[in-house]
Amino acid sequence: VLIVVIAVVVGLVLRNNTQQLKGTFIDRCKKFNVSDCQKVWDAFEQAYVGRDPCEVPMEAYDPFIAAAPFEPACNRMMFWSKTKDVVHEFTAKSDCFVTLEDTVLGAVADGLTWCGKKGSSETFTTDCPGWVDCVNNPVRSFWKRVSAAFADAACGNVTAMLNGSITTPFSSQSIFGSIELKRFNSTRMESLNVVMVTQKNPVANCTNASLKMLKAELDNGIQYYCKEVSEAQLKECSNNPQITCGACW
Ligand code: N1C
Numbered sequence: 001v002l003i004v005v006i007a008v009v010v011g012l013v014l015r016n017n018t019q020q021l022k023g024t025f026i027d028r029c030k031k032f033n034v035s036d037c038q039k040v041w042d043a044f045e046q047a048y049v050g051r052d053p054c055e056v057p058m059e060a061y062d063p064f065i066a067a068a069p070f071e072p073a074c075n076r077m078m079f080w081s082k083t084k085d086v087v088h089e090f091t092a093k094s095d096c097f098v099t100l101e102d103t104v105l106g107a108v109a110d111g112l113t114w115c116g117k118k119g120s121s122e123t124f125t126t127d128c129p130g131w132v133d134c135v136n137n138p139v140r141s142f143w144k145r146v147s148a149a150f151a152d153a154a155c156g157n158v159t160a161m162l163n164g165s166i167t168t169p170f171s172s173q174s175i176f177g178s179i180e181l182k183r184f185n186s187t188r189m190e191s192l193n194v195v196m197v198t199q200k201n202p203v204a205n206c207t208n209a210s211l212k213m214l215k216a217e218l219d220n221g222i223q224y225y226c227k228e229v230s231e232a233q234l235k236e237c238s239n240n241p242q243i244t245c246g247a248c249w
Contacts, residue, residue, distance in 0.1 A: 017125045017126075021112065021114055025041055025108045025112075026041060032104040034069060040067045043064040043067035044109075046063060048115055049116040050116055050118065050121060051118065052118050053117065054129055054133070054134035054136055056115075056141050058142075058148070061141065062145070065105070065149050070104060070105050074155040075155075075158075076096060077153075078097035078099045078160070078161065079150075080099065080160060081162055081163070082169070082174070083162060086197050087099060090234050093239070094238060103150070113125055113126075147175045147176075148180075151181075151183040152185075156190055157191045157193060158191065160192060160194050162196050163204075164203065165198070165204075168204075169196060169204045169210055181218065189219070190223060191222060191224070192223070192225070193225045193227070194211070194214070194225065195226075196208075196228045197230075197231055198230050202228070206226035
């Protein structure tokens with residue numbers, strides 16, 4: 001028994017970064033009933049392994065997009081900017097809305113950090129470039145590429161949650177502003193419904209100047225709406241799934 005225990009402990013210690021990240025990735029992938037998660041992992045890994053971690057463009061993830069099965073959920077797609085926690089607290093409790101992280105495309109990597117190194121076949125999870133250290137880092141390029149795929153699929157009435165507690169709820173430099181909004185297409189989409197999430201003393205509402213830029217960037221033919229919803233109201237809705245889907249705002 002002791003020998004087995006020692007062997008297991010040594011095995012765990014030797015388990016390297018590649019295997020840890022891969023384990024998490026594959027476990028999450030399997031929750032989506034994907035038939036070949038190894039294939040999805042291989043496509044993901046080839047984007048950055050053996051490369052300089054500042055030289056991974058978003059196109060490097062094209063094979064990953066091709067390998068990961070993804071079906072759009074018309075009228076239920078939820079985009080967001082600077083509201084990650086609020087959005088997920090809200091969507092976790094019901095199946096009314098689907099964020100990118102609720103699909104296999106986003107779920108496999110949510111909250112993770114990874115990169116490769118020139119001349120190595122390993123995946124590293126520490127000492128990787130941060131979001132702003134260089135533009136073409138593996139994590140940032142990943143989110144750009146999967147966000148583009150998610151937005152390309154946007155159909156029907158689409159929702160976006162923005163943060164009414166900051167002075168500029170819409171930023172053209174965010175992934176929402178620079179990638180997703182630009183790919184919304186009026187042949188598939190009816191409307192964009194902005195939900196401005198406010199706290200007790202809102203800093204911004206639907207009349208905020210930054211929203212003019214959003215409207216200007218929106219494809220002609222897509223209806224634009226904006227509604228202010230308090231965080232308290234959102235909480236109430238998510239605790240009451242019947243009203244969450246249809247009549248929360
Ligand atoms: O730059 P943002 O917001 O506008 O990006 C949010 C936008 C959403 O609509 C998502 O579809 O882009 C997509 N997206 C994610 O799904 C996602 N999950 C985790 C973008 N970024 C995502 N992250 C991490 O959040 C990412 O690693 C980066 O650090 C933030 C970007 O969030 P933001 O600036 O609030």
